[in-house]
Amino acid sequence: MGKIFEVKSRDESSNARTAVLKTNHGAIQTPVFMPVGTRGSVKGLTPDQITETGSQIILANTYHMMLRPGADIVAELGGLHKLMAWDKPILTDSGGYQVFSLNTLNKINDNGVEFASHIDGKKYMLGPKDSIGIQNKLGADIIMAFDECTPFPCPEDRLKTAVEKSIRWAEQSLNAHDREEQLLFGIVQGGIDLDLRSRCAEELVSMDFPGYAIGGLSVGEGHKNMIRAVNHTAPLLPENKPRYLMGVGMPPDVIAAVKAGVDMFDCVLPTRNGRNAFAFTQSGAVRLRNSIHTKDKSPIEEGCDCYACRNFSRAAIRHFFNVGEMLGPTLVSIHNIRFFQRLIHSIREKIEEGNFSSWADEQIENYQKCGLCRDF
Amino acid sequence: MGKIFEVKSRDESSNARTAVLKTNHGAIQTPVFMPVGTRGSVKGLTPDQITETGSQIILANTYHMMLRPGADIVAELGGLHKLMAWDKPILTDSGGYQVFSLNTLNKINDNGVEFASHIDGKKYMLGPKDSIGIQNKLGADIIMAFDECTPFPCPEDRLKTAVEKSIRWAEQSLNAHDREEQLLFGIVQGGIDLDLRSRCAEELVSMDFPGYAIGGLSVGEGHKNMIRAVNHTAPLLPENKPRYLMGVGMPPDVIAAVKAGVDMFDCVLPTRNGRNAFAFTQSGAVRLRNSIHTKDKSPIEEGCDCYACRNFSRAAIRHFFNVGEMLGPTLVSIHNIRFFQRLIHSIREKIEEGNFSSWADEQIENYQKCGLCRDF
Numbered sequence: 001m002g003k004i005f006e007v008k009s010r011d012e013s014s015n016a017r018t019a020v021l022k023t024n025h026g027a028i029q030t031p032v033f034m035p036v037g038t039r040g041s042v043k044g045l046t047p048d049q050i051t052e053t054g055s056q057i058i059l060a061n062t063y064h065m066m067l068r069p070g071a072d073i074v075a076e077l078g079g080l081h082k083l084m085a086w087d088k089p090i091l092t093d094s095g096g097y098q099v100f101s102l103n104t105l106n107k108i109n110d111n112g113v114e115f116a117s118h119i120d121g122k123k124y125m126l127g128p129k130d131s132i133g134i135q136n137k138l139g140a141d142i143i144m145a146f147d148e149c150t151p152f153p154c155p156e157d158r159l160k161t162a163v164e165k166s167i168r169w170a171e172q173s174l175n176a177h178d179r180e181e182q183l184l185f186g187i188v189q190g191g192i193d194l195d196l197r198s199r200c201a202e203e204l205v206s207m208d209f210p211g212y213a214i215g216g217l218s219v220g221e222g223h224k225n226m227i228r229a230v231n232h233t234a235p236l237l238p239e240n241k242p243r244y245l246m247g248v249g250m251p252p253d254v255i256a257a258v259k260a261g262v263d264m265f266d267c268v269l270p271t272r273n274g275r276n277a278f279a280f281t282q283s284g285a286v287r288l289r290n291s292i293h294t295k296d297k298s299p300i301e302e303g304c305d306c307y308a309c310r311n312f313s314r315a316a317i318r319h320f321f322n323v324g325e326m327l328g329p330t331l332v333s334i335h336n337i338r339f340f341q342r343l344i345h346s347i348r349e350k351i352e353e354g355n356f357s358s359w360a361d362e363q364i365e366n367y368q369k370c371g372l373c374r375d376f
Numbered sequence: 377m378g379k380i381f382e383v384k385s386r387d388e389s390s391n392a393r394t395a396v397l398k399t400n401h402g403a404i405q406t407p408v409f410m411p412v413g414t415r416g417s418v419k420g421l422t423p424d425q426i427t428e429t430g431s432q433i434i435l436a437n438t439y440h441m442m443l444r445p446g447a448d449i450v451a452e453l454g455g456l457h458k459l460m461a462w463d464k465p466i467l468t469d470s471g472g473y474q475v476f477s478l479n480t481l482n483k484i485n486d487n488g489v490e491f492a493s494h495i496d497g498k499k500y501m502l503g504p505k506d507s508i509g510i511q512n513k514l515g516a517d518i519i520m521a522f523d524e525c526t527p528f529p530c531p532e533d534r535l536k537t538a539v540e541k542s543i544r545w546a547e548q549s550l551n552a553h554d555r556e557e558q559l560l561f562g563i564v565q566g567g568i569d570l571d572l573r574s575r576c577a578e579e580l581v582s583m584d585f586p587g588y589a590i591g592g593l594s595v596g597e598g599h600k601n602m603i604r605a606v607n608h609t610a611p612l613l614p615e616n617k618p619r620y621l622m623g624v625g626m627p628p629d630v631i632a633a634v635k636a637g638v639d640m641f642d643c644v645l646p647t648r649n650g651r652n653a654f655a656f657t658q659s660g661a662v663r664l665r666n667s668i669h670t671k672d673k674s675p676i677e678e679g680c681d682c683y684a685c686r687n688f689s690r691a692a693i694r695h696f697f698n699v700g701e702m703l704g705p706t707l708v709s710i711h712n713i714r715f716f717q718r719l720i721h722s723i724r725e726k727i728e729e730g731n732f733s734s735w736a737d738e739q740i741e742n743y744q745k746c747g748l749c750r751d752f
Binding site for chain 2: 039040041043044045046047048049064068069073076077078082083084085294295297307311312313315316319320322323325326327329330331
């Protein structure tokens with residue numbers, strides 16, 4: 001399929017770049033933000049509505065899909081694209097994050113993790129071979145190596161063991177993968193320990209994955225720690241391959257990571273917060289249940305071109321939340337995803353115009369001031 | 377505004393007709409089916425999705441809107457059309473049905489009903505003057521006279537008193553109404569007592585409303601009783617004015633009522649059943665939670681042109697219900713509303729082609745066989 005990742009332009013005063021990433025379901029303009037469709041649906045939106053937000057690619061969770069409806073059923077139905085009615089690119093994670101975070105009853109050994117389903121307690125085994133087998137059946141365009149995610153904070157010993165295990169599992173994932181049209185990304189672990197990040201990156205780079213993720217961040221370490229780890233790790237990854245910062249994040253996290261050379265992001269915040277009436281705007285959070293909006297004729301965000309802002313007042317959306325109508329969560333989720341897509345679109349534009357860095361610093365400062373930021 | 381109701385074609389062997397009903401927000405092709413947007417939202421659908429189902433007009437409930445957000449706030453926000461982001465016709469009911477059915481703590485006197493809100497127990501008074509005042513503020517294109525709805529079965533005395541009260545209240549509603557661009561319909565009551573229906577119709581017709589509704593049916597009396605009352609009442613109402621059968625209904629109810637000369641229908645069944653994974657099809661109900669659909673690649677209904685059927689398998693929709701994704705209720709509600717719009721479109725087509733009656737009888741028989749029918 002020729003060159004899969006082509007850098008289009010580079011920022012002179014940072015590592016930011018724009019590029020095109022080619023997948024089996026079309027090309028993606030990077031930097032890119034992926035909304036999350038945990039169980040095969042971006043909560044509250046139809047695929048048409050997701051497309052209208054300007055989203056190019058969706059993330060779905062291997063862990064959730066393997067439990068219900070199950071990878072074999074998804075395959076029998078024609079794969080994840082068919083099930084989700086989404087014919088653009090899809091990325092699946094490895095399931096690693098969920099088996100470590102959703103399950104207290106898990107046993108880790110060298111082959112993977114034995115865990116009990118959070119739904120019915122049924123026992124499953126998930127390791128590199130299983131995860132890749134399942135992801136091959138789901139059929140996403142980009143799939144992830146199986147890794148061990150560590151919490152924050154994490155004792156040094158455990159972090160080190162997890163990195164070594166993730167390196168072995170990355171190699172096993174690569175060996176288990178047999179569908180060439182799916183791009184398999186390796187995941188660099190190591191928490192906020194820069195030496196471990198270096199060690200992990202070096203090993204994974206030698207395995208020659210078509211793309212690399214930085215995992216194990218956005219787990220409570222805060223903006224500064226996260227960005228320090230990203231600034232250290234991103235340059236260790238090949239210039240000519242996509243870099244994906246998993247599970248990130250708040251707007252200043254995204255902007256700072258792009259400066260470090262990151263190309264891809266995913267986050268549940270736009271939909272999770274949207275369902276709770278929390279809207280993202282450039283001036284900070286708008287909480288739409290607040291009675292201050294009872295008679296507020298203005299849209300969620302002046303100047304926003306999303307379906308919610310073009311058609312509904314804050315007062316109307318507050319009413320829908322107040323009486324429990326599904327339309328409320330749907331509208332704010334649409335706005336929030338569009339907010340992130342407008343942000344990432346501006347990032348691409350600024351990089352291509354050659355004035356990204358100063359703009360990025362202003363933006364980060366603004367979002368920190370207005371509170372749309374993780375703890376420092 | 378000229379002639380508001382113009383009959384286009386008549387069926388030779390029944391009272392069915394097609395017509396155009398002109399409103400302040402555009403013309404409606406009748407017979408017409410109105411989805412219900414109880415609290416200012418057709419549950420689970422955006423206005424764009426409602427439009428895509430072919431719906432021409434939405435019903436909203438005065439009772440619910442007067443409690444939350446309140447008629448004054450709706451007026452201040454620019455009216456119901458603005459709040460709902462729906463610039464096509466809207467009909468509001470009078471609130472009568474809800475104060476009688478949702479409230480046990482109500483006191484009926486000659487001026488209306490004193491009731492306690494089902495939400496917070498706050499006391500309200502709702503009579504003809506109040507209801508019309510509220511409906512004037514909400515600003516729907518078609519509004520309804522305030523009436524007393526009786527349950528089924530209903531003692532003869534109570535039924536008679538309710539009819540006399542509804543006649544007086546109809547006149548008071550007419551006198552209270554002061555926004556010419558809103559069409560005020562009178563409502564014929566009388567349960568399944570044909571003499572009372574005659575008495576009520578005669579009085580209301582003499583008041584010269586621009587349109588008439590048949591109320592107090594679809595409350596447990598069954599298909600045969602309902603259609604007997606409709607067959608008796610519809611011909612008592614003026615030929616040159618629209619006739620609206622409130623709260624109806626199942627497909628055979630709608631078809632039989634069109635035969636009797638009814639032009640307008642509303643019903644919560646498409647959305648209420650849709651949220652419960654119950655899909656309407658020409659072959660009967662499809663219950664999408666059923667495990668029989670786990671691997672079913674077919675759409676909800678073969679040949680249906682709705683968004684759900686064009687894009688999703690039964691297996692995918694079952695999965696969304698199974699894991700609790702909002703997309704399930706949304707997709708089945710879209711299908712069900714489109715099902716009713718396709719039904720009503722076929723009805724209009726058959727009337728205009730001149731072969732409605734025989735088709736109608738076949739259809740009624742089919743729906744009775746496949747179970748999509750009320751009890752007889």
